[in-house]
Amino acid sequence: MFRTSPVAQTSAPQSGVGSHPVVVIETSAGSITIELFKEQAPVSVENFLRYARDGFYAGTIFHRVVPGYVIQGGGFTEDLAEKPTRPPIQNEATNGLSNRRGTVAMARTRVLRSGTSQFFINLADNRSLDHTGYAPDEFGYAVFGRVTEGMDVVDRIGASPTSDRGGMPNVPVTAVVITRVTVKP
Template identity: 50%
Template sequence: MHTNKLHYATMIAGLLLSGAVFAANPQVALKTTAGEIVLELNQEKAPKSTANFLAYVKSGFYKDTIFHRVIDGFMIQGGGYTKDLKGKPTRPPIPSESKNGLNNVMYSVAMARMDNPNSATSQFFINVADNMALDYPNFDGVGYTVFGRVISGYEVVDKIKGVLVDDKSFTFQNVPVTPIVVTSATVLKKPIVPKQPPGQAQAAPAPESAAEQPADAAPVAQPDAPAEAPAAPAQ
């Protein structure tokens, strides 16, 4: 009897430990006009980027922003502009964490920035392909900071990447013709179990190497090139 009780106690302790580890990484639900996407942030490997993103989420900053740059086969970028392509005032930029070992693999989430690697603010992008050219070190010796991954809503990401886009100006290119608006961004109080990415037998582990610049087909322009401002990935 004593042995059974000890075994039971050990099992419970293991479950509690697993729960603690599972809850360690914050999860954020992005509700958009195309559907809901849930992100899991890696605060262990990207603490500054995670804290920065959460600050924007909790302040309500992302509400009514759009995915302003969509390039199928590359990435979808948002977090900085409203439907009329007006930029929102941001917090001070944060240091790059592109050397954290996380990679710009499909469905990973990274910070967009300008040429200066330490210029990321509110804009982020979701990779819709394995963009290893954006990992540290890239062509300029830097990289784009990966700080999380999609864990639910893969079909929404896939829907967004395939929308019709148009160029609004030299600055704003690959803009969805029908705006994809973020209606709310909230931190989940009860974490969900990550869903399996399409075509994978197991839920993908958090990205493993760092990311760099989504640029139009050439991972050369920084993400907005994923960055803050469209077309030369920046802000």
Template identity: 50%
Template sequence: MKKLYVMLAATLLSSNLLAGPKVTLETTLGDIQLELDEEKAPISTANFLNYVDSGQYNGLIFHRVIPGFMVQAGGMDEQMKERATGKPIKNESDNGLSNARGTIAMARTQAPNSATAQFYINTVNNNFLDGAPGRPGYAVFGKVVAGMDTVDKISAVETGSVSYYRDVPLEPIVINRAVRND
């Protein structure tokens, strides 16, 4: 019987049935597939999935690109107009997930519990963004499982200033559609 349980567990792990929800960002530079960690970041994951399901991200751009750091999206359209969002969520930066290359995290203001729809993908290890005792960080809630080459393409585009925004791609990189894959 124990052998049967071990075989069943191995089958579940290898078939990815125990993995978290997946979302594909279909962008003008290629697709990015994300796997979310609803076990360690349930609030951030539910928040992100609500925005995906509502179509919030469709038509938005990667509005902030800093090579050697991260690419950010989820807030602006091609005219750099901010799309309305829901209420801010609780910061989950104490969940044990680190801002490593290829992870997705919630963007926020200086206020720890201010994240809404904007997110970023780390293009390098940014452990200094992790939370520490007495210092909230930026909450990681998943990782890129396919399409990191697309993230790297985004990271390499030419950027400039638009109004008072800096690090804006000169050619818009649009999220045509964000869709669940579960």
């Protein structure tokens, strides 16, 4: 699912009070506050906000945890049933933002334009996930936000014991459930 070629990209934009939308992801492991980069990733941000406002994420889990790499969630329930989504969105990996520790990006399959509701949070600087070109193995994953509070929660989730379950690898043994995602005013 992820590529391995390294790349250099710009860092996340500097935040200014009230300049970016903010969401709080409440989980069974604690709360994570995320600043969204609407200017750099307008399609991804609007997509995420729409799912959040619709209550879609309530009851989904972080279904993929790879220590030192990523935690991924937003698409499966605790019994690993995939939730139905809206159609895929444009891949905004060309926005110049880098998959650094604490950034949030759209998850997708090997198909470049397949991102829907799932997202991941980088546990490390994962430059191999950045856009380096237009070939399928170079296109990258679109960063659309960053954790501003709760990185300790992200790290705790990232250290969760995992096993293969329901044909999926890296599923936390104890489910980490997203109880709700709130868009801050």
